[in-house]
Amino acid sequence: MSTTPRPIALFSRRHFPSRRHVVQSAVLLGAVACLAAVSVLSAADAPAKAAKKSWKETKSTLIQSDFPYQKACIGAKFPANNKANKGIAMILGNEAFMCFDTDLLRMSAGWTSGTTQGKGGPALVGFISAKGVTFDGSHGGHPEISGEQKFGLRQMPGWADKDGSFKDPRAEPFGPLPRTWCRWDGMHVVGPDLVLAYTVHGTKILEQPGSVEKDGETAFVRTFKIDATKTALTMAVCEVEGATAKADGPHVTLTAGELATIAALGGAPAGVTLAVTATNRLVLNIPAGTPASLFKLVLWRGAAASADKFAALVAGAPAMVDYSKGGPKHWPEPVITTGVLASTSTPDGAYVTDMLTPPVPNPWNRRVRFGGLDFFSDGKRAALSTWDGDIWIVSGINEKLDKLTWTRFASGGFETLGLKIVDDVIYTTGRDQITRYLDSNHDGEADYYENFNNEITSSPGFHEFVFDLHTDRDGNFYTAKAGPVKGGGRGFGGGGGNGDVSAHAGSLLKIDKYGEKLTVYATGLRAPNGIGVSPEGQVTTGDNEGTWVPMCPINWVKPGGFHGVEDLAHGKDVKSFIPPLCWLPKNWDNSGGGQAWVTSDKWGPFKGEMLHTSYGQSSLYLVVKEEVNGLMQGGVVKFPLKFTSSAMRPRFNPVDGQLYNAGLRGWQSNAAKEGGLDRIRYTGKPVQMVSGLKVTKSAVALTFTTALDKAAAEDLQNYKGERWNYKRTSNYGSPEFSVADPEKKGHDKLEFKSAKLSADGKTVTLEIVGLKPVMQQSIGFSNLKTAAGTTLTAQVMHTINAIP
Amino acid sequence: MIPSLPTRAFLLSLLTGLLAVCASSALAQAPAAKPEPGLLLTHTSGPATDTAVAPNLWLHVAAGQSAAPALPAGKFTATWTGALNADLRGDFQFRTEVLRGSLKLEINGTNIIEVTAATTADSAKPSAPSKPVRLSKGANLLKATFTSPDSGDAFVRVQWSEKGILWEPITTALLTHNPADAALAKSTAIRAGRDLFLEHRCAKCHTPAGSPALAATGAPELAMDAPDLADIGSRRHYAWLAAWILDPKSQRAVAHMPRTLHGANAPADANAIAAFLATLTGGPAPALPPKADAEALDSGNKLLEVLHCAGCHNLPDATEKDAKKISLTHLNAKFPPPHLAAFIKNPGAHYAWTHMPKFPLTDEEAHQIAAALSSTAPMFKQPGPSTDPAVIARGQHLVQTTGCLNCHTLKLDNQFKAKPLADFAATRWQSGCLAEKPAADSAAPAFAFNAEERAALQAFAATDRGSLTRHAPSEFAARQAKNLQCASCHGQLEGFPLIDVLGGKLKPEWIASLLKGEVADKMRPWIEHRMPAFPARAALLAAGLAQTHGFPPVTPAEPPVKMPLTTIGKKLVSSDGGFSCIACHGVAEMAPVQVFEAPGINLAFSGARLQHTWFLRWIRNPLRVEPTTKMPVYFDEEGKSPLADILGGDADQQLDALWQYLRLGSKMPPPIPPQ
Structure with a gap:
């Protein structure tokens, strides 16, 4: 290109x-x-x-x-x-x-x-x-x-309640007005034009925002197409401080000093009027029983001396663009890229990465920083959302990746960092809402951006990312909202550009399959850039080290559970929390990505297992886990592969059965590129890796995918280990503390008593002196040999919440 | 690191060990003890030998310098012995990073590398890597022997690598030695004795042969001054002077000044000297401190924390007193108020070699600190000195005749003479100043050395004392780092680099500027603490730290900056196709874009600050250098760059481009942040 x-x-x-x-x-x-x-x-x-x-x-x-x-x-x-x-x-x-x-x-x-x-x-x-x-x-x-x-x-309801009052009924100044009052429905995009769709007290309203210019004066035009009204509707147009109001025939003028704000209606049915309230607020009144109609509101402000130019701006009949068939394409040009096969490989050759080269550069100079990924049912196409608010569709996903065709499908989104395809319809999550995208004219571009659910709260904070979008087997959606972390990284909220702690800050949110209701599913999250939902509906999240998060965890979410971050939406002073499945030290994961469950039997021996990604370390991990005394615990083993950008949105392609990962680079990541998409492909070669971990009374048993040589497996020279703890405080993250001497920084070395290989040769049980619950334990090995003679070197990082 | 002046307890244990060893005539085999960090390093030159503890297989001895004070300059061998403690069985390769001389490295009794001048074409280039050697988990015996070249600089730095890709110094924490080694005990005792001799200014009275020119070429401490007495009557209170002169150790347990007055007349003599000193008034009068209101006291108390004064001092209101720290309860007794602030602001004004650091402080801050300290220290009634001319004259006479002026400068005729050092055979180092119990009528200055100190001094006395004529920069650095308590901050305070790594990280020129107080910019503005200056020691300490790590005392000039590469370097630090270094690091005038709990040092300082080899290691894998750093690892374990489209993805070339860009310093054109 x-x-x-x-x-x-x-x-x-x-x-x-x-x-x-x-x-x-x-x-x-x-x-x-x-x-x-x-x-x-x-x-x-x-x-x-x-x-x-x-x-x-x-x-x-x-x-x-x-x-x-x-x-x-x-x-x-x-x-x-x-x-x-x-x-x-x-x-x-x-x-x-x-x-x-x-x-x-x-x-x-x-x-x-x-x-x-x-x-x-x-x-x-x-x-x-x-x-x-x-x-x-x-x-x-x-x-x-x-x-x-x-x-x-000012910040106030744009439409009055049933009694004509504009009083804000919300418990806090965030989130939408009650559904019984009004609802934001969505937006039609027709070429350069927009038609906003919303419902007020049961009346459907379409509004096309526009402008008109004549004789050097520009006015704003709001063209309304309303259904017949059942109740009286009142819309606040604007407020002009210190103005004196005057109605002059059809024109309403608010004069403040040298400036005049003038409004008028065009084509309005009888009874629809403009009025000024005592607070210098201009309102539009639509009485009950107004028939379905099309009219416009023209609003101008300029020098009072130029007020006579206003009349010309109102001239002409109201008209609304035809949105029913979509509009012309905004981005007709595709961007063609060529993939790179087997760009990196695991040492055993069982897994390779194939790079799906992103559409950079592109004719629109768009930054391509992927925050969401999912596949269409044909498996040949995927949709990817970006941080900047675009959706790209890539087609040509096949074995060769020799011609990847990227087209832009939608744009303008509010930090769309999660994407899910249901029945071949794209949904994204963003700061403002879950959006459903419809392409009514089937030209490959969205023309109706529907509000699926916008109950989520959002304040002006820069760090209120809404991360990842998944569904469970019943079709419910899950997404996670970060806390409004302060600039610099410590603490939350406080107003201004840091934002405020609103109702959903730091929560895992569940939205029913119809988008009718959003509920808080779990709390106590800080910045979980990525979640996962198992085929059985188990929800998991990562998180990012910071205030109340001593180190990155993998959370095994319990409905209604509190996962550790105080000072956020759930309230304050919660001193106990659900310990995570495991913690991960900084050099393993300094900022977590999403999880995936291996649903494919074409992806090696891990079907049914859980995978975790690290955004910060751009790494993919197998999660080895077990339940002990009702608590989940376990750890991770790394797939030593490299990705084009960070590892953040792992997804399985339903057709080729391979794992794909999309990621972006913001900060605190070692990602090479701003955005990337890679396939993690199983080559069919034997996998040589740890695939299980169990804690017993005095030992840790590691299970391998392949049988091991007994002599090497039972030689303690081949094992090393350390353990340490973290402290959960309001500081950013935690130093690492000795277990033996809890106030001393550092690690304690593990003393191994014995290594015993199981009869099938696949499980090594490592007896450890003084084994006990610990937040972080690493076990490394080298020079183990498979029965076939290849050497094995790797490390397992895990957490012991309980000893059985 | 070369052993620093050991604590008394440690010294005692060493000597006890040594005695036990001698008693059992088992000198050949040192008893096993819990291994301690570092390797034994034995220097030999002809019959002269010395054993110390060194951090790693690093060495730099400039032409004409001694490898150790015990050795004359010239050809020498250096032998490191100890254990390399692998945490896992594994295969490693070794090589010399730089070498001038020859080196033989043995591990577990097997020759690993043997590099000679003949086999190293370029002393500044790495040698061919050894064959992989299998290390067992736990201790592996290590022995390395370096032979210096016939002339010129002698140096070596050894590296290892697990995969033959990333080469780095052997992890220092994995190197240990047997602290009960007999040769080490012997050398340590001598070294301790020499240090005591220098620190107590013994040579000011008992001058070594060659003095005073020796101070310029021998042990730098021979040039150490003592507080000068100009205007002392204005700067210190009379009563405190009298008490101090009578018995310094009663005022400060770690005082180096001896008690010179004895007998029944001592208190009267001390008063007379103090009365004379009280007449020495004048000098620039410091501004009177502003009235210390609550706000000023708060600021002062905050500064006491910021400057970490408690690292070396027991503050007046400290509830726990550390016997090793200097107490500040006497401040009001000692300092007339404006002079305390003046001293805090510039401690070296009358005493260049003071241990007290010179912090960058405004006058107001110095007054705030003084006020905060003074407000918590007890107040003292200040009796006036005798104004009797006869008393004052007697005081002056005592100053001139009891040796005060051998250490302290004052424009006055010194009538005290002591015998030169050469007159004191080792056998005589048990009487006089060094008597265990001074005779009742002894006029010798009393230092109150304890048994271990006297033993150490005797061990030193028994040598030819030629070590006083020699300066070994690494040892000087170790001594001074210990005496100045660098580790009180660099090792204890959050976010501080460890003192142990600085010599291999920072260019000696930069360290010297920093220690002279010439670096006005704060490297880490997010840390409230301030780096003080130690101007008298700056250059020597900087060179010594570098040489400890095998670097030359003067960084060799680099070829001119490759300007075309700087443009690529700029792209590499940008967020537009580069590593996005600018998220956390400022570049010259440009502030960082997204500092998020991980502020970085402005890149414009890097070229002047960092040793090039350290820069390479750091960028390749910062977590291997500093496990708690928040800097991400960009290059993979194979050393490959993730940015395949810049300079063909060649990591070495990318690092060179970065380095060339960094070398532009304050003239670095900032990369354009996203717009």
């Missing part, structure tokens, strides 16, 4: 022809503004230079300008603290933008591009800034509207 990214302008011309034209006229206006500004500042030649480019070209490439929206927590300039925790920042054409808040169903702000004083002089800025962990990588903060804000509505 070409290594030169296609300029964005080409795409814009083809798909947004009318907008391109308008953008340029707006640029000219910008030039005039700049001239004025610069003539005051200096006589430099900056103006022409600065005005040459639209915000699209001058602003960073981290926020795409060729797709109509980007979801994120979006901050506005007014009113104070106006953040849309689940915001959709929308590009409306005419250099105009609005942000819709899907928790509160309010339009939080409208703005146009404007000038800012940059290093090279005044520069045109628009849309949203690239601030935040997903975009410029900064810890703390989130995108802010960029340009000149024209209207705003």
